[in-house]
Amino acid sequence: MIWLETIANGIFLGGLYALIGLGLGFAFGVMRVVNVAQGDFIVAAAFIGLYLAPWVPINPILVIVPVAVIAFLIGIALQRLLINRVLGHDQIPQILLTFGVAIVLRNAMVAGFGANSQSIDVGAMRFLGFNLLGIRLGVLPAVILVIALLLFAALHLWLHRSRLGRLIRATADDYQVVQLQGVSYRRVFAIAMGIAMALSAVAGVLLAMRGSFTPYSGADRLLIAFEVVVIGGLGSFWGMFFGGMLLGITQLVALKLDPASGLMYGHIVFFIILILSPNGLAGAFRRVVLRK
Amino acid sequence: MSLLSVENLDVFYGDFRAVRGAHLELAAGQTIAIIGANGAGKSTLLNAIVGLSGRKSGSIRFDGRDIGREPTDRIARAGITMVPEGRRLFGSLTVEDNLLVGLAAERPGPWTLEAVYALFPRLGELSKMTAGSLSGGQQQMVSIGRALMTNPRVLLCDEISLGLAPKIIGDIYRCFETITASGVSVVLIEQNVVQACAAADYVYCMLEGHMSLEGRPEDLSQAQITAAYFGTGEALP
Ligand SMILES: Nc1ncnc2c1ncn2[C@@H]1O[C@H](COP(=O)(O)OP(=O)(O)OP(=O)(O)O)[C@@H](O)[C@H]1O
Ligand SMILES: [Mg+2]
Numbered sequence: 001m002i003w004l005e006t007i008a009n010g011i012f013l014g015g016l017y018a019l020i021g022l023g024l025g026f027a028f029g030v031m032r033v034v035n036v037a038q039g040d041f042i043v044a045a046a047f048i049g050l051y052l053a054p055w056v057p058i059n060p061i062l063v064i065v066p067v068a069v070i071a072f073l074i075g076i077a078l079q080r081l082l083i084n085r086v087l088g089h090d091q092i093p094q095i096l097l098t099f100g101v102a103i104v105l106r107n108a109m110v111a112g113f114g115a116n117s118q119s120i121d122v123g124a125m126r127f128l129g130f131n132l133l134g135i136r137l138g139v140l141p142a143v144i145l146v147i148a149l150l151l152f153a154a155l156h157l158w159l160h161r162s163r164l165g166r167l168i169r170a171t172a173d174d175y176q177v178v179q180l181q182g183v184s185y186r187r188v189f190a191i192a193m194g195i196a197m198a199l200s201a202v203a204g205v206l207l208a209m210r211g212s213f214t215p216y217s218g219a220d221r222l223l224i225a226f227e228v229v230v231i232g233g234l235g236s237f238w239g240m241f242f243g244g245m246l247l248g249i250t251q252l253v254a255l256k257l258d259p260a261s262g263l264m265y266g267h268i269v270f271f272i273i274l275i276l277s278p279n280g281l282a283g284a285f286r287r288v289v290l291r292k
Numbered sequence: 293m294s295l296l297s298v299e300n301l302d303v304f305y306g307d308f309r310a311v312r313g314a315h316l317e318l319a320a321g322q323t324i325a326i327i328g329a330n331g332a333g334k335s336t337l338l339n340a341i342v343g344l345s346g347r348k349s350g351s352i353r354f355d356g357r358d359i360g361r362e363p364t365d366r367i368a369r370a371g372i373t374m375v376p377e378g379r380r381l382f383g384s385l386t387v388e389d390n391l392l393v394g395l396a397a398e399r400p401g402p403w404t405l406e407a408v409y410a411l412f413p414r415l416g417e418l419s420k421m422t423a424g425s426l427s428g429g430q431q432q433m434v435s436i437g438r439a440l441m442t443n444p445r446v447l448l449c450d451e452i453s454l455g456l457a458p459k460i461i462g463d464i465y466r467c468f469e470t471i472t473a474s475g476v477s478v479v480l481i482e483q484n485v486v487q488a489c490a491a492a493d494y495v496y497c498m499l500e501g502h503m504s505l506e507g508r509p510e511d512l513s514q515a516q517i518t519a520a521y522f523g524t525g526e527a528l529p
Contacts, residue, residue, distance in 0.1 A: 163392075163395075166385070166389050166392060166393060167393065167396060169382065169384060169385055169389070170382040170385060170389070170390075170393045172384075173381075173382040173383055173384055173385065174380055174382060176344060176364075176380075177376055177380045177382070178382075178393065178396075179343075179344070179363070179364035179365040179368065180342060180344075180364060180368050180373045180374050180376065180439070180442075181368060181373070181393045181394045181396050181397055181438065181439075181441075181442055182365050182368040182369045182373075182394075182396045182397030182398065182399075182442055183365055183393070183396045184363070184365045185365075
């Protein structure tokens, strides 16, 4: 029973990890841009959430809505003002640029908020639990998983059903040719970065509700995001979701067996998958199940 | 007055001048063809017209307006689009989604989804298929249909017959009668000289980045074309 509980909690945590990866993976999938500053933006979103949460009506968890809107606008500005200027065949300028943004942002947060550990207060929900099949689970982690699932599903549907979603998928396939159809890929890129940042910001706020964060947490968040994206199979949508699950479950099971292990076993699983299937779970799925 | 006019165009890849003082005139309703050997600079010329090449100098005028510095998406919205070399479909999208991307140009006109399916009935049957899974000929139809969906005034086609079976090439070229009848002016790049002369009102031959010969197909002799194509002008009587 204790293992069932651990695995259930691993799934809850994994949903959140998947969401952390989604922003990075979506930006990479559409633009082939690796935004190294994503981890620090996640932390910045947590700070914004921290200050906005007390003002949010009904339930503090709804703070994800204004934070997502703010992050969307920041993402558009980031892409338009900075990243669009260094697009090209070479990805090094983008990585250096976003790395610079990450450093500036991190130091600004340390200067502005101090280096103390913080957490977003969600009130009583933090301690509520429910029974399922004889095991006791937390309400907050379950709600967070549901939010992550809804965001994955919503993004998937929007990309496949809406006009703008179609343009984003077309731009991801060939950003040059899409211009011949009258589409400004720079505008599409800006919107895609806005969406990526909004998704990451929601993940950052939810993570700050479950646990704590400091201005230095960005690197850890980025590492999780990278692992989720790579385990999933670069840009594979549902691959990322299961990648997050795998990391979450591994981490909690390992902590049970070896309380001092932290994220180590998650990293080990990441390495094993990278060696066995360099194109991630999606690649393994294609090979083994679809036999392609 | 010509609808599209290119004068004294140079296009560079780094230091290499791939197009050297090229020129071209396209009148409304006309179909012209550009022939030339591999590496003559045909694709570079068309890419430069739609703003997809790198550094260029010279004059490109569309409907009297200089479009030499416009970005590709603005040029497409103004009414020039291209069927790119190698088809370049949005491979993960369905046939129908590929076509619908053309709506982004926001140019109303005769070319709708129904009109494209009427032109290429096979595409209607395949509308829900992923574009990447189609045969070469079907993909070329999608690529042409996608360009038509922007309701262009000028359609540039870069080697639409590349790698296709003769019967399919014939089928596709027959569709151009409908396309030109709808008022679209066409520039064809074609390696097959016979095909080009049959389809076009006027033919340019490119050699090493410039026009080595031009004229109405009926006015050009086989020997002239061969000389201009291979650059063996001096060797011939
Ligand atoms: N991206 C590029 N970078 C550098 N050189 C290029 C590039 N693209 C083409 N070239 C060179 O420019 C010249 C013209 O190429 P282009 O593709 O325009 O020829 P083409 O007439 O379309 O030939 P083909 O019939 O093979 O399509 C060639 O010498 C080619 O090697
Ligand atoms: Mg070519």
